[in-house]
Structure formats: C-alpha cells, structure tokens
Amino acid sequence: MSFINFKKKEVQVKIVYYGPGRGGKTTNLEYIFSNFKNRIKTELVAIKTQGDRTLFFDFLPFDIGKIKGYDVKVQLYTVPGQVKYDATRELVLRGVDGVVFVADSMEARRQQNLQSLKNLQDNLAIHKKSIFKIPLVLQYNKRDLAEQDIPLLSVETLEKSLNSKLKVPFFEASAVEGTNVVQTLKKIISMTMASVENQLT
Amino acid sequence: MNSQNDRTVAGEVEDRLKDLFGESVESPAIAGESDSPEEDSPIRKLKSTILSIDWEISDDLLDKLIKEIGILENTYKDDKNLLVFFQLLGSVGKYVKSTKANAHPGAIRLLNSVYNSLEIVILSEGITTAEKRKILHVQVEQFKKLKEQIALRKAEMAKKKEVIPSEIKPAIEEKEEDVVVQVEPEVITEKLPPDISRMTPQETVAYVLAEVKQLIRAEFKALREELKL
Amino acid sequence: MDYNLGHEQLTKIEEVLQKDLMEMGVHCVIFIDMAGNIVVNLDDGNIKHDVYSLAALAAGNFGAVSAMAQMIGEEDFSLLFHKGEKESIHFSKVLNDFLLIIIFGHDISLGLLRLKVTESIEKIEKTLKS
Numbered sequence: 167m168s169f170i171n172f173k174k175k176e177v178q179v180k181i182v183y184y185g186p187g188r189g190g191k192t193t194n195l196e197y198i199f200s201n202f203k204n205r206i207k208t209e210l211v212a213i214k215t216q217g218d219r220t221l222f223f224d225f226l227p228f229d230i231g232k233i234k235g236y237d238v239k240v241q242l243y244t245v246p247g248q249v250k251y252d253a254t255r256e257l258v259l260r261g262v263d264g265v266v267f268v269a270d271s272m273e274a275r276r277q278q279n280l281q282s283l284k285n286l287q288d289n290l291a292i293h294k295k296s297i298f299k300i301p302l303v304l305q306y307n308k309r310d311l312a313e314q315d316i317p318l319l320s321v322e323t324l325e326k327s328l329n330s331k332l333k334v335p336f337f338e339a340s341a342v343e344g345t346n347v348v349q350t351l352k353k354i355i356s357m358t359m360a361s362v363e364n365q366l367t
Numbered sequence: 368m369n370s371q372n373d374r375t376v377a378g379e380v381e382d383r384l385k386d387l388f389g390e391s392v393e394s395p396a397i398a399g400e401s402d403s404p405e406e407d408s409p410i411r412k413l414k415s416t417i418l419s420i421d422w423e424i425s426d427d428l429l430d431k432l433i434k435e436i437g438i439l440e441n442t443y444k445d446d447k448n449l450l451v452f453f454q455l456l457g458s459v460g461k462y463v464k465s466t467k468a469n470a471h472p473g474a475i476r477l478l479n480s481v482y483n484s485l486e487i488v489i490l491s492e493g494i495t496t497a498e499k500r501k502i503l504h505v506q507v508e509q510f511k512k513l514k515e516q517i518a519l520r521k522a523e524m525a526k527k528k529e530v531i532p533s534e535i536k537p538a539i540e541e542k543e544e545d546v547v548v549q550v551e552p553e554v555i556t557e558k559l560p561p562d563i564s565r566m567t568p569q570e571t572v573a574y575v576l577a578e579v580k581q582l583i584r585a586e587f588k589a590l591r592e593e594l595k596l
Numbered sequence: 597m598d599y600n601l602g603h604e605q606l607t608k609i610e611e612v613l614q615k616d617l618m619e620m621g622v623h624c625v626i627f628i629d630m631a632g633n634i635v636v637n638l639d640d641g642n643i644k645h646d647v648y649s650l651a652a653l654a655a656g657n658f659g660a661v662s663a664m665a666q667m668i669g670e671e672d673f674s675l676l677f678h679k680g681e682k683e684s685i686h687f688s689k690v691l692n693d694f695l696l697i698i699i700f701g702h703d704i705s706l707g708l709l710r711l712k713v714t715e716s717i718e719k720i721e722k723t724l725k726s
Contacts (some may be wrong), residue, residue, distance in 0.1 A: 202387075205388070206387075211663060213656065213659040213663055214659075215630060215631040216631075216693075217631070219631070221630075221631065221632070221655060221656050221659045222655075222656030222657075222660050223656075228387075230380075230383045230384060230387050231383040231386065231387065232383070233376060233379045233380055233383060234375070234379060238383070250632065250633075251632070251652050252649070252652075253646075253649035253652055253653050254652055254653060254656050257653070348388050351388075352384045352388070355380065355384060356377060356380050359377075360376065360377060363376040420707055421705060421706060421707055422675075422706050422707055423707050423710060424705075424707040424708060424710070424711050467711055468708070468711035468714075468715050470708060472620065472621060472703070472704060472705065472708060475705035475707065475708050476703070476705065
C-alpha cells in the first residue's frame, strides 16, 4: 500500500507494469526515462539477464510535486514477464498501489496475455488485493507492428478477451515509438492518487 | 464534499503531471554512525579473531590467533587451567592452518567451543576452581574425540587411496620448553580415570597436561604423515 | 557466453559439487546460470522447498546485489551470504555466467565452506573452459 509519512508530508506510491514476456513493459519505462530524464532527474535501475530480459525488476522513481500539501513520489516497477519468474513477480507486487497491464497485440501472443492477466489476479490475491478493485489500466502495445504486416489482434478482440469483466481504461500504444506511453502513465497515476487521496485528508 | 475534494486532488494531480512530463526535487540526506568502543582486553581481541575465523579462514587470521594465544599464555602463565585452554586453541588453530580446506569440520566447531568455555571461565565472577576444571575437562574430551574423528577420516581416505595435494608444510613445531608443568594446589580431578584420583594434586595437573601434550604430538605426527607427498 | 557445457562437463561439475561440498555436509547445492536456470542441483534428500523458484529469486537477488555494488563503486562483493537461524545460504559467482548457491546448516563453519567453495569453483571453471 502507499506509504504516507504524515510528519514529513510525503507519499510514496508504487506502480507496477505487468504483462507477458517481451510485451513492452521495460520499453515503457525506458521511453519515459530517456525522454524525461532532465525533468525526472533520477536513474532507471534495471536488473536484467545478459539476453536483455528483465531478471528481477526495472525501477524508476520520480517526484511529481505537491498534491494537497504532500510531496508525492512515484515508484515505477516492471516485473519479469517470463513464466518461470513467477516467484519474483509475486515479490515485486508487494505493496503495489496501481498496475499497468501491458498486453502484446501480436496475434501469436494471445494466450500469453490471458495467462499473464490470470497470473496477475492470482498474485494480487496472495497479497490480499483484488484485480477488480486495484487501480488498473490496460495498454494494448505494439500497435505499430501493423505497419510491418504482422498479424495483430484487433482492439475489439483484446477488449473482449481481457477487459470484458474488468472494464478499466485502456490505451492503444507503441512503447517503442512512445505512442500513448505518457498517457498511460498519467492515467494510472491519477487513478492511483484518487484511491490514495482519502488517506491524505 | 468528497467530490469537491476529488476534483481538487485530481486537479492538482493533473497540474503536476502536466508540469512534470515535469518536475524535480530533492535528495534525502541520510546520516548514520556506528560506535564501537574498543576495549583493550586481551580476550576481546581473541574473541574478535575467533569470530573472524568463523567467517573467513586465512593464514593472516590464523597467525593472528596463534600470536594472541601466545600473548595470553604469557599473561596467564600462572593459571594452569587457562594454559590448557590456550594450548587447545593453539593446537586446533595450527591444525586448521596446515589443513585449510581439508580441515575436519569439527575443528572449527571445537575452536568456537573451547573459546566459549574459556570466556565463561575467565569472565564468570565467583566461578570455583572445580567448576573451571569441569569445563576444561569437557573441552579436553572433545579434543580427543576430534582427534579420533580425524584419524578415522584419514583411514577412510587412505582406503580410497586419494592423494591429498598440499604445498603446505605443517608449520607446527612442538616446543617442549613451552609446555610448562607447574605445581599448583588445585587439581583437575572430576570425572578422570580412577587411577588419577589416587594421585596427588600436583601429579594430576602434570598428568592432564602431559596427556594434552601427547595428544597434540600424536596428532601432528599423523598430520605430517598425511601431508607427505 | 564462452563456455562448454556438454554431458561430460556436466558430469564433472556434478562430481566436484558432490565430493567437495555435499560430502562436507551441506544440505543443498544449486548451480545455476545468471538467468536463474538450474544447471546442476544436488541435495541431501531432505529438501522440501521449490528449487526452481529459489533459483529464479537467487539470480534476481544476486543481480540486485551486483547492481548495488556497482552503485557504490565496487565491481562485485566478495561475500554474499544470508544467515538464518537454522539454514543459511551462500552465493558465489562462477566465471561471469553462473552462480553457485549453497544451503547449509549451522553445523558448517562459513569460513571453512568458503575455502571449499573457492577450491570447487577453480575446478568447475577449469571444466567449463576445457
């Protein structure tokens, strides 16, 4: 849960980017970091394998300034997406306040999207959180691949398979190009802050 | 009222995010200090070396151990019981130094055990001489057990006809003159073999010391044979 | 990655780990790659934990600690060891691609284990480069 220091008037919120392996979670953070590092002024910590796959997590913390008199610090994390790192994902989800689910729009990855979303639900439950209640945004990533004639799932299909019950905000995106990366982030921060804000008053 | 609040918060969030994608600030300053006054007590240094050896076995540390034992033997040269403790520690230390990775695991355990007993004997106020001897005796017995285990292991290894590679010559030198047998009214008597109880106090002390000396000698002899290429 | 991991090498590595470490009395030896994949896994028959998750977390842990080391200007730490009440875990890097993880009880001295591990790693590295 969010960490509030009433004495120092500081709030820390944890947002985790979740999703199947190679879906674009790390790319989201890399885009944010490389395009805003002058303003963010912190480093992106990435613990990766030699094959450039996330091994533990990527971590990007930054301040967003004062909200209702509180200094708000946002911590972005990604989890490793490969199936074998489930124990690690569960660990990184500890204390999460908001989630961005980065789905892979490639048709070939349809099953992996579903498995990963189910995995998110299960791991949240371990931490006594419900996927239906936690601030959650869906990002349908890799929309740019359509230009390369790679078969993609339509947004309708993705909505139906992933969002029919959740009914959360979604964005079509291309993390590699930066399309809707910041918008996704802004949305999840707003939603997370809304859920935290009653603790600030 | 809540909805008004919501708008305020959401509004503020919106503004902040607009500015951010920018803002900036801070770096917390963390100060930390640790304080450990160093007492100059000899047994503190010995303890620190023993604890270090628990974490890392190196020639440096073992040399340090042997050196400190030498100093303590001198400091407590009038206390027969303590001398035996130091001799046990020194003997085990030298064994570990010469065998290193091949040392019997029980050797390090014994090192800790002997030290802990020594600490009790030295630091406990009002401990009687009889109690000291009892504690010492337990350690001597454990030393004997370790020696047996080492011999057993050696025999097993000989059966497997393994060659233990070693460039290390045992640095153990027995110095008879170092093993001083002094006469003291106090004796180590409890739980000793029956014939000892018939000895005079002085003879008993001499007997135990001689026994330890013999054990050490036999052990090093075995070691030297084992390490011959 | 510049190493040899054929059947022969695997057998040799297993032998080294069995003889040098398992026979010393440790409870479990896991030899993994830096991505958390298990290459060799030996135990004393009493292990009840999920070795695969342990391996993934161990790799992540080591990765995180290496990142910390570099942050403070170190290339790596020479000792990564977690002490438990009954069981402890020791990590060592083997070449730059593998990790040797040892789970052992309090009857084993860390100092002695470290000496043994250094020897074992030398042998394993030779095997991997052969």
